[in-house]
Amino acid sequence: MPSTPRRSTKQRSIVLEIVARAKTHPTAEEVFTIARKKLPEISLATVYRNLHLLAEEGKIREVQFEGSTLRYDGMTMEHEHFCCRSCGVVEDLPVSLPAATVASIQSQLGAIIERYSLDYYGVCQRCKESAA
């Protein structure tokens, strides 16, 4: 089955660029606000559509933290996250589970594990210190 041909549009490349450059993990609404500065006529629906498409293509990642709406992450390599419940900051952790851990669960279940999401929650260093 041939995949639908995909056109390259200003809107799509701006959405990708915003997420790729973002140090935070922006929501669709935040991407939209930034995008409007570069392309004032871009519509919210277009931002949503392109975020989904780009995620499907693996060029960005969707991340869902507890108590939050869907966010987007420009870091595509495997990694984990830490979320501070006090200030809300999200930090990328450039680590991943040992392959053996994943393989062990996979064989226990008899399933195929394609990916996983690991998020740590707590209080970041900055908030910890300012509370002391």
Next chain:
Amino acid sequence: MPSTPRRSTKQRSIVLEIVARAKTHPTAEEVFTIARKKLPEISLATVYRNLHLLAEEGKIREVQFEGSTLRYDGMTMEHEHFCCRSCGVVEDLPVSLPAATVASIQSQLGAIIERYSLDYYGVCQRCKESAA
């Protein structure tokens, strides 16, 4: 700071019972539907309110899988999840990360890690076999 006194109501105990007994990880809407069978006048807002309260008290857990709405889990001990992208089933995995893994990330960050959420995604045994 004294916590608000909490009354015990039929509604609250039914919501807790439903989540605790559920083998699936029901959404608020699903809990509501089941609750109506036992208490036909219970309202959806009451279900939502009590799910939050019970989660806050640690009697149930909120879980959020990708592409899904918020769900509730009656298993309160530490555990992980596997979600099948084909049939949607969610399996509880009675395992947890080694304390050393968590401690290492905690010290790398200088943060306090209070909890984490680890969800595996893939294809369950049943779906894998029926596809073969």
Next chain:
DNA sequence: TTATTATTAGTAATTATTCCTATTAACTAA
């Protein structure tokens, strides 16, 4: 009992996201 007020039912309002449609613009082949 009676008084107090946490909790509720029912519904309105809000938030996040998706759907719809006429129009625009990216690509293709002549």
Next chain:
DNA sequence: TTAGTTAATAGGAATAATTACTAATAATAA
């Protein structure tokens, strides 16, 4: 280039999930 095809867009309507509001109810304390 230019014309034809159709993917993609803007803008707004519609939907889904959740929260807010309020008068009435019922759990607890005195």
